[in-house]
Amino acid sequence: MTIRVGERIPHATLTRIRDGVDVVTSEELFDDRKVVLFAVPGAFTPTCSEQHLPGFIQHMAQFRERGVEVACMAVNDAFVMDAWARAQDVPDDLVMLADGNADLTRALGLELDGSGFGMGLRSQRFALYAEDGTVKILQVEAPGEFRVSSAEAMLQALDAR
Structure with a gap:
């Protein structure tokens, strides 16, 4: 079942790419913070x-001005996400997350079967905004x-709140 506005981000473990890689829980990422998490079907697609x-790289200053952290997630391994971050010149404060086993993606109920395209299980394209671990905005692409x-x-959705 897909997560809804007003619900807490479920527990999951991800790999964060920042000066190497480290394991991080969803609680560490979302509790006591304002965070936009956007997910893509695949790095390098x-x-x-x-x-x-x-687009998020270009608008990072506007998220910073609002006191909002930004994280990008894909169902890829940490090495792919690290290479993609370097290739895209991602700023240090845009958190890159590898959800290699799709743990958070499935817990959110936002998985996508990309088998028809040779991609296997992936994330739907979406963005959410959470405050202190609770979803306040959820925008899932068709x-x-x-x-x-x-x-x-x-940014428009944040300004409309």
């Missing part, structure tokens, strides 16, 4: 690499679309 991640989970859409 066209929309993810050409629009989704670059299949094949990229509108509601963009950096610009999330």
